[in-house]
Amino acid sequence: MTVEQINSQGNLRHLITLADLERHQIERIIDRASSYLTPLGHPPPRDSILKGHTVANLFFEASTRTRASFELAAKRLSADVLNLDVNMSARTKGESLLDTIYTLQAMQVDIFVVRDASTGVPVRIAKHVAPHVSVLNAGESDVSHPTQGLLDLMTVQRHKGDVGKLCIAIVGDIKHSRVARSAFEAFTKFDVGEIRFVGPVELLPEDDMTGARSFTELDDGIRDADVVMSLRIQKERFGELGEIPDPQEYFRRYGLTEDRLRVAKPDAIVMHPGPMNRGVEIEGSLADGPRSVIQEQVTNGLAVRMSVLALVYEHISANRGSPR
Ligand code: CP
Numbered sequence: 001m002t003v004e005q006i007n008s009q010g011n012l013r014h015l016i017t018l019a020d021l022e023r024h025q026i027e028r029i030i031d032r033a034s035s036y037l038t039p040l041g042h043p044p045p046r047d048s049i050l051k052g053h054t055v056a057n058l059f060f061e062a063s064t065r066t067r068a069s070f071e072l073a074a075k076r077l078s079a080d081v082l083n084l085d086v087n088m089s090a091r092t093k094g095e096s097l098l099d100t101i102y103t104l105q106a107m108q109v110d111i112f113v114v115r116d117a118s119t120g121v122p123v124r125i126a127k128h129v130a131p132h133v134s135v136l137n138a139g140e141s142d143v144s145h146p147t148q149g150l151l152d153l154m155t156v157q158r159h160k161g162d163v164g165k166l167c168i169a170i171v172g173d174i175k176h177s178r179v180a181r182s183a184f185e186a187f188t189k190f191d192v193g194e195i196r197f198v199g200p201v202e203l204l205p206e207d208d209m210t211g212a213r214s215f216t217e218l219d220d221g222i223r224d225a226d227v228v229m230s231l232r233i234q235k236e237r238f239g240e241l242g243e244i245p246d247p248q249e250y251f252r253r254y255g256l257t258e259d260r261l262r263v264a265k266p267d268a269i270v271m272h273p274g275p276m277n278r279g280v281e282i283e284g285s286l287a288d289g290p291r292s293v294i295q296e297q298v299t300n301g302l303a304v305r306m307s308v309l310a311l312v313y314e315h316i317s318a319n320r321g322s323p324r
Pocket residue numbers: 062063064065066067139148273274275
């Protein structure tokens with residue numbers, strides 16, 4: 001990490017990774033996110049904090065949840081919102097990433113929300129923007145998805161309270177998953193009792209997330225777990241040499257079903273970041289059933305994105321007009 005995420009006044013400037021945020025800084029984001037929750041069917045929360053500010057969503061990789069929730073979050077905070085259609089942008093004519101950023105910055109964009117399949121893109125942008133401008137990582141390769149990690153932690157806390165004694169099992173393609181990495185970073189900051197990775201040996205991480213226990217048998221990995229998080233197979237990150245598992249065989253061995261969840265704690269919750277492949281990593285009836293908190297993850301995700309956008313306002317407003 002080579003940019004400061006927290007400015008000299010202690011305010012959030014960029015959100016690139018959870019790895020070097022302190023626990024109290026994560027708590028601040030989640031506390032504010034909680035203030036942006038209203039029950040479904042009620043009017044959504046609104047705040048005018050970003051009135052007169054502009055948020056640009058640059059998604060160079062597909063997204064439903066993250067993109068839609070960042071857009072709604074910015075609008076609910078009264079920002080002007082630009083969703084760049086990257087397939088129709090001048091990048092297809094050879095314009096560089098940084099020239100795209102400089103062009104949008106010249107239109108007074110204050111916050112860039114960026115998703116990209118390559119490692120290092122959010123940091124690269126953050127290093128080149130004007131002093132008042134913020135960069136929020138909306139998913140970076142297989143490395144980092146910080147708002148997902150925050151919403152996952154928030155969802156677990158809202159169901160289980162103190163996470164210190166919990167056993168959390170993450171099942172599936174951990175190796176290629178930025179969701180698993182950011183969730184691991186969030187959970188370890190809050191001293192989760194036990195984190196387990198469960199999946200075929202070729203989809204388990206090598207050794208960059210020390211402290212987690214690895215399991216290759218589903219029943220062993222989810223036994224007595226309080227939280228079971230299912231992940232999809234990230235086919236797009238296998239490269240030419242990787243062998244994508246057969247979906248039916250994978251479901252037989254690692255698919256989460258109501259039946260197989262019997263070995264977890266009776267009150268275990270089931271999570272999935274989406275997008276789901278029903279019948280591959282998770283049974284549809286489990287995803288839709290009473291133990292599933294998958295839709296709550298989505299709701300909390302919008303609140304987390306509102307929180308992060310609102311918190312970078314302090315930095316932007318204090319630094320607008322600063323020389324480059
Ligand atoms: N969880 C997640 O990042 O979903 P999207 O790819 O739809 O944004």
